[in-house]
Amino acid sequence: MTGNQIMFIVFSAMIVIFSILTVTSRRILRAATFLLFVLISTSGLYFMLNFQFLAAVQLTLYAGGIVVLIIFSILLTSHIDEKFESAALLKKVYGAIASILGAVLVINTLINYTFVPSTEAAKDINMNLIGNSLISWGEQGYALPFELISILLLAAMIAAIVVAKKIKTN
Amino acid sequence: MTNFSYTVLIPLIPIFVFLFIGLTGHKMKPLVSGIIGTTGLAISFILSYFTAYQYFFNTEKINGAYQKILAVNITWLQFTDKLHVDMGVLLDPISVMMLVVVTTVSFMVHIYSIGYMKGERGYHRFFAFLSLFSFSMLGLVLATNIFQMYIFWELVGVSSFLLIGFYYEKPSAVAASKKAFIVTRFADLGFLIGILILSFNTGTFDFINLTTVGGPAMATGAGASFLGLSVMTWSLIFVFMGGAGKSAMFPLHIWLPDAMEGPTPVSALIHAATMVVAGVYLVARLFPVYALSAPDGLTVVAYVGSFSSLFAAVIACTQMDIKRVLAYSTMSQIGYMMVGVGVSRYGGEAGLGFMASMFHLFTHAMFKALLFLGAGSIIHAVHSNVMNEMGGLRKYLPITHITFLIACLTIAGIPFLSAFFSKDEILSAAFEHNRLIFFVQLFVAGLTAFYMFRLYFRVFWNKEPHYHHTPHEAPLTMTIPLIFLAIASIFAGYIPFGQFVSSDSIPFHSEIDWLHVAIPSIIVGLLGITLAFVMYKKESNLPDKMANSLKLLYVGAFNKFYFDELYLFVTKKIIFNYISRPVAWFDRHIVDGSMNGIAWITNAASIKIKGFQSGQLQQYAFVFVLGSLLLGILFSYFFIYLF
Amino acid sequence: MNTGIPLEYFLVMATLMFFAGVYGFITRKNLITILMSVELMLNAVNIMLLAFNRYLYPNQLEGHFFALFVIAVAASEAAVAIAIIINIYRSFHSIDVEKTDEMKY
Numbered sequence: 001m002t003g004n005q006i007m008f009i010v011f012s013a014m015i016v017i018f019s020i021l022t023v024t025s026r027r028i029l030r031a032a033t034f035l036l037f038v039l040i041s042t043s044g045l046y047f048m049l050n051f052q053f054l055a056a057v058q059l060t061l062y063a064g065g066i067v068v069l070i071i072f073s074i075l076l077t078s079h080i081d082e083k084f085e086s087a088a089l090l091k092k093v094y095g096a097i098a099s100i101l102g103a104v105l106v107i108n109t110l111i112n113y114t115f116v117p118s119t120e121a122a123k124d125i126n127m128n129l130i131g132n133s134l135i136s137w138g139e140q141g142y143a144l145p146f147e148l149i150s151i152l153l154l155a156a157m158i159a160a161i162v163v164a165k166k167i168k169t170n
Numbered sequence: 171m172t173n174f175s176y177t178v179l180i181p182l183i184p185i186f187v188f189l190f191i192g193l194t195g196h197k198m199k200p201l202v203s204g205i206i207g208t209t210g211l212a213i214s215f216i217l218s219y220f221t222a223y224q225y226f227f228n229t230e231k232i233n234g235a236y237q238k239i240l241a242v243n244i245t246w247l248q249f250t251d252k253l254h255v256d257m258g259v260l261l262d263p264i265s266v267m268m269l270v271v272v273t274t275v276s277f278m279v280h281i282y283s284i285g286y287m288k289g290e291r292g293y294h295r296f297f298a299f300l301s302l303f304s305f306s307m308l309g310l311v312l313a314t315n316i317f318q319m320y321i322f323w324e325l326v327g328v329s330s331f332l333l334i335g336f337y338y339e340k341p342s343a344v345a346a347s348k349k350a351f352i353v354t355r356f357a358d359l360g361f362l363i364g365i366l367i368l369s370f371n372t373g374t375f376d377f378i379n380l381t382t383v384g385g386p387a388m389a390t391g392a393g394a395s396f397l398g399l400s401v402m403t404w405s406l407i408f409v410f411m412g413g414a415g416k417s418a419m420f421p422l423h424i425w426l427p428d429a430m431e432g433p434t435p436v437s438a439l440i441h442a443a444t445m446v447v448a449g450v451y452l453v454a455r456l457f458p459v460y461a462l463s464a465p466d467g468l469t470v471v472a473y474v475g476s477f478s479s480l481f482a483a484v485i486a487c488t489q490m491d492i493k494r495v496l497a498y499s500t501m502s503q504i505g506y507m508m509v510g511v512g513v514s515r516y517g518g519e520a521g522l523g524f525m526a527s528m529f530h531l532f533t534h535a536m537f538k539a540l541l542f543l544g545a546g547s548i549i550h551a552v553h554s555n556v557m558n559e560m561g562g563l564r565k566y567l568p569i570t571h572i573t574f575l576i577a578c579l580t581i582a583g584i585p586f587l588s589a590f591f592s593k594d595e596i597l598s599a600a601f602e603h604n605r606l607i608f609f610v611q612l613f614v615a616g617l618t619a620f621y622m623f624r625l626y627f628r629v630f631w632n633k634e635p636h637y638h639h640t641p642h643e644a645p646l647t648m649t650i651p652l653i654f655l656a657i658a659s660i661f662a663g664y665i666p667f668g669q670f671v672s673s674d675s676i677p678f679h680s681e682i683d684w685l686h687v688a689i690p691s692i693i694v695g696l697l698g699i700t701l702a703f704v705m706y707k708k709e710s711n712l713p714d715k716m717a718n719s720l721k722l723l724y725v726g727a728f729n730k731f732y733f734d735e736l737y738l739f740v741t742k743k744i745i746f747n748y749i750s751r752p753v754a755w756f757d758r759h760i761v762d763g764s765m766n767g768i769a770w771i772t773n774a775a776s777i778k779i780k781g782f783q784s785g786q787l788q789q790y791a792f793v794f795v796l797g798s799l800l801l802g803i804l805f806s807y808f809f810i811y812l813f
Numbered sequence: 814m815n816t817g818i819p820l821e822y823f824l825v826m827a828t829l830m831f832f833a834g835v836y837g838f839i840t841r842k843n844l845i846t847i848l849m850s851v852e853l854m855l856n857a858v859n860i861m862l863l864a865f866n867r868y869l870y871p872n873q874l875e876g877h878f879f880a881l882f883v884i885a886v887a888a889s890e891a892a893v894a895i896a897i898i899i900n901i902y903r904s905f906h907s908i909d910v911e912k913t914d915e916m917k918y
Contacts, residue, residue, distance in 0.1 A: 005818060012822070012826040015826060015830055016826060019833035023833050023840070023841065023849075032849065038830070042856050046863060050867065054880055058884070061884055066888060069895055070845060073895045073898060073899065077902045078843070087842065099839075102832050103828055106831075111821060122867070122871035123873070145882055152886065157892065161896075
């Protein structure tokens, strides 16, 4: 067993277990913490796959940004030691049916299909390449989605301000 | 060639005035709306006279004939290359003549109405409708093709409907307007069928194409025949049915007497001078087609006209309501015009009847408008329509009296007044072509003189009833049109009409046949007047004796020969019971029933399924996930074998 | 690059993560936890994208960039969603998804 394999087992076990805990935990702050663990493990996987830049983004943006945002909103809307009542049985059944059925279907499909890993040499992904790709077009150029994303982010920012603004009632 | 494109303004000004008064009239003083309406018409009036002058005196004639000028033409609806509907202005002698008639009478009626309608509710509405009517009538007169004419024909019908029902609070006025609309609409069905057959056969709507002598339209239309008459004849008889409805020819005349429920100026304008002669104008418009491809159609026109004129004249002798007498008189005179067109032939001297008919139309418009306006003035003074409540009015209404007398003398055919010339030319034409009709018309001429002077003596002489307040002469706005029209009635006969209007547009000179026509007609007219003088100059029991000795005829005529009752019987008892009721049942139970059923099913189904939309987000998500999984299963395990 | 781990392992693990998210989305009542479930699903997809990129097309960058864009979209989505959640809290005094069913029918 190589070190890689051990690392993969650890990360994937963490991801699966903490994912399930995230969606079942009855204390909301704990759920958020479990989500944080999932996200950190995910970034570990990215490192393993040699996507260092994305792993860094994952850490800063998800673990640093979104989770903090979520925790803030939890603090705004709930009591910290509030414990949810367990979900209704019917809902649990619905959720279980949908997720187990889906998982079985997808995994079945994945296993039955033979993927042929490429033998080509991997590209060396450095910041220079990423930066150039984001602002170039043509083959391997992503200027258009990049611009779209920038507009989307701007719109989201404005929308968030407008939506969350207190409506003055007279 | 002179440019005539300005003529499009003649009908357009009234429609703009209509829109203006109609939209803003309730905000202005009543008098202002009247003045605006009158000014608009004054402009049209002046333009019409200018057009007439330009057309008859400043436009070159080709081969001695007045040309048909297409002043304005716009393709309005283009269906295919051949089938298109145009809108435009067509100038030829009769349309120019009609322009003059319509704008003159309309202008006079506008002036008159300023005084007559004073203090009425809906003053501006009245003027708006008058303008609408003027627009429609002018559009009809200037139509370049039969379809445009049909459109304006219906518009004229609508404005007539609106104006008859002007006093819409009076049930009788509402009934009369409905009756007029339905009867003329029924006749227009015939007109439409006629148009369709005619255009199908000739392949054109256009008047110029249709009426070109020896043109392609007439040649293609000739062939086929149906029930012994050519298809062309049938189509023209159907077209004439529309004309007969508008012109109140027997048996579609029943609406005209009731139409007198409208204000008197309206009766003068629409139901005497202009709209009701539209039928004659229609036949005149298509005259070359009638004369050359369907002479049988003309015979029908002549007999219908002749019978209507006799029929109406007999009824007119017994009616007590002065406006109804005038209405029947109008019907009778239009019968004359129809006879004139009907006995005419195409071209030259043989076209005398056509010319005479147009001439009579012209003079009739003047003197009949005068009679109606005079009657309006009388009604204005005594507040009643019925002869029994009048008498001895000559002392109170001097101007009305004199102008009314002139009009009566004119219609009676006294020499050297206008109708003498026009009526005698019709009689001459009838004398040439159909002796039976000639004698009928001669007799009707006598009846005309009798019933007009009966009216005159009853109203202005005879015994004076007790008036609640002394009748007084009408204001100046009402007497000026009377004087103008009286002058026109006297002198219109001296226009050498044959120089302007003729069947083939080539001027010709006409002479009155003194021996065979003029002298008998004068004698008959004088006889009628004398009889009326003896019976009605002073109060006497002669009329009653007369009525008793001709009891059957008198009672029949007094009740209009029971035509209203006959129509009521046919519509109420037969059509309503045996056609309308099953149709209504079918509509209510089958058509509505199926629609209601569909609505009920939809309603019930939606009540059942609305529970699906619970507003529970997670339920939606669950269904969505299941759905996408189902699709995934279908695609990966079943559809894969399909491709 | 050979990590010694078959591609299927990544994919199966990501699938489990995804359907954990689906389960959470359907069963959770609190809107914020639902949002967390959504984040889980997005992350699962990201893992798949990157794994495919690395194993099947190592000399291209499609998966990498789309994962990047998904992260950006997720960020903006989280921002707007939280704004909406706060607004809902203001009007309903609760962020229970079962109580915000005013828009039914």
